[in-house]
Amino acid sequence: MTVYLLIAVVVALSAWIFWQQRQNSAKFQVQELRGRELRKEALSERDQLLDALGDAFLLVNETSHITFANASARNLVKGRKLMGRSIMEAFLDDRLSVAVMKCIRTGKPMQELVVLHSSHTPLGSAGEEGGSAWVIDAAPLSSSDDSALTRIVIRDVTAEHQAEQVRRDFVANASHELRTPMAIINGYLENLIDDDVVEDPVTSRKFLKTMRKHGARISRLVEDMLVISKMESGEAMTLNKNSFSLRACAMDVVERLEHMTSKQEAEIILDMEPSDLRVTGDRFYWTQIIFNLVENALKQNPAPGLKITVKGTLNEDESICIAICDDGIGIPSADLPFIFRRFYRVDKHHTQSEVKGTGLGLSIVRRAVEAHGGEIKATSTPGSLTCFTISLPPEPEETED
Structure with a gap:
């Protein structure tokens, strides 16, 4: 009788332990499933946030292969595959991958301005005619699983680059436009200092007319600069209608x-x-x-x-x-x-x-x-x-x- 009782206790204890294990396993599975759902939601929110960026955004692993590309990056390739490709394959110009590879190798942030003279984007799709300018910004990231990741931001700075270029051109053009008439005016002034020229009214008048013409040219340049400065100052133009x-x-x-x-x-x-x-x-x-x-x-x-x-x-x-x-x-x-x-x-x-x-x-x-x-x-x-x-x-x- 005692033996049967002992067996019954052992069986009951085993059943209880098995039931507990099943409960713990089910609880663990629920927790794991919930964890997966939370990770999935977090990744989805991350993707939505990064897709909203106007700049192209890439994540690259330690072997320089792309593990994530946002919508702006995908738009730059017009349907071509990015995921799983190496940086060397993805970028059109070797100069674009230099900053990224250097960042991966040294673990330090890198930034590079690259001007493309062809009508293509950094990732190879057709872009604007006349070339473009891009900033490649790469920096290391730490991840939860200790894997080495590098984030890459590709920013289109064509408009800023062109604006800077036309400003430089303007300085060169304005300098030329001012230097030429000023040199002519100074030359005639030196001649007018000569007593012989001053005593010749015909020559003096000719010199003065030329000086007036080039003085007007300088005034026109200054007037244009003042007008455009006033127009673009943000203040409403005062019109006398x-x-x-x-x-x-x-x-x-x-x-x-x-x-x-x-x-x-x-x-x-x-x-x-x-x-x-x-x-x-x-x-x-x-x-x-x-x-x-x-x-x-x-x-x-x-x-x-x-x-x-x-x-x-x-x-x-x-x-x-x-x-x-x-x-x-x-x-x-x-x-x-x-x-x-x-x-x-x-x-x-x-x-x-x-x-x-x-x-x-x-x-x-x-x-x-x-x-x-x-x-x-x-x-x-x-x-x-x-x-x-x-x-x-x-x-x-x-x-x-």
């Missing part, structure tokens, strides 16, 4: 450029519909707009025989269209998207001595047009026709109080 004749405004421009058009045997045609078309705006700025556009056409087309048309049209809805067109050599299609940027100069088909200026004129034009609530567009067929078209909305009707 009045109704004025567009033809009379254009005639002022024709008279100011008469010497230039005569020298180049160019012709400026005014075509207004109706002939007494009036515009409400700041006449000073509208004179600047038309002057800059017509002068730009003359500068870009020094060959004789150029025809420039200034056409104004009043539409049925009371909106106004102003087009300045010329039949010159045109603007290269690659330059068209950028011509209204500050300091940008279309001079790839000219020598530096042929085209004077700093690249501020068209930027001033765009800002002045936008200040009047209008917009300006440029179209060009090289060797045939170039048009700058300004669209002005109807003037709001005055309401009585």
Whole structure:
């Protein structure tokens, strides 16, 4: 009896132990499953957060293979596989992988600016024409499983790089534009100190006229710089709006450029519909707009025989269209998207001595047009026709109080 009782106790104890083990196993499985779900949720949140980044983001293991790529990185490859590929395979240019490999090797953060002159992104897909600039930022990361990871951020800095480039170009252009007339003025001043020259009124007057012309050139450069600085200072432009004749405004421009058009045997045609078309705006700025556009056409087309048309049209809805067109050599299609940027100069088909200026004129034009609530567009067929078209909305009707 005692034996049976002992056996029963052993069996009961074994069953209890087995039941406890089953309970613990089930509890462990639940905990493990919950842990997996939490890890999965954390990874999903991480992926969503990194996918929201505007910059490309990669994680690379100790063998330099990619273990994670966010949406921006995937967009740079346009469907090509990134996961599992090595950095050397993924990057288009060897210079791009240098910073990453150095970071993996030394365990220290690395950053590199790389300028690509081809129309491809760092990861090989087609990008913007004319090249691009990228910052490759790599740094080591510690992970929960002690595996060595490196995070890579690929940032597109093309706009900043181009802005810095055009600033440098502007300084060079402005220095040249200022140095030349200053040298001429100083040269004539030295001659005027000579008593023999002073006593010759004809020669003295000739020297003074030349000095005045180049002094005006310096004043124009300074004026352009002040105007564009004021326009881009963030302050609203103060417009002295009045109704004025567009033809009379254009005639002022024709008279100011008469010497230039005569020298180049160019012709400026005014075509207004109706002939007494009036515009409400700041006449000073509208004179600047038309002057800059017509002068730009003359500068870009020094060959004789150029025809420039200034056409104004009043539409049925009371909106106004102003087009300045010329039949010159045109603007290269690659330059068209950028011509209204500050300091940008279309001079790839000219020598530096042929085209004077700093690249501020068209930027001033765009800002002045936008200040009047209008917009300006440029179209060009090289060797045939170039048009700058300004669209002005109807003037709001005055309401009585």
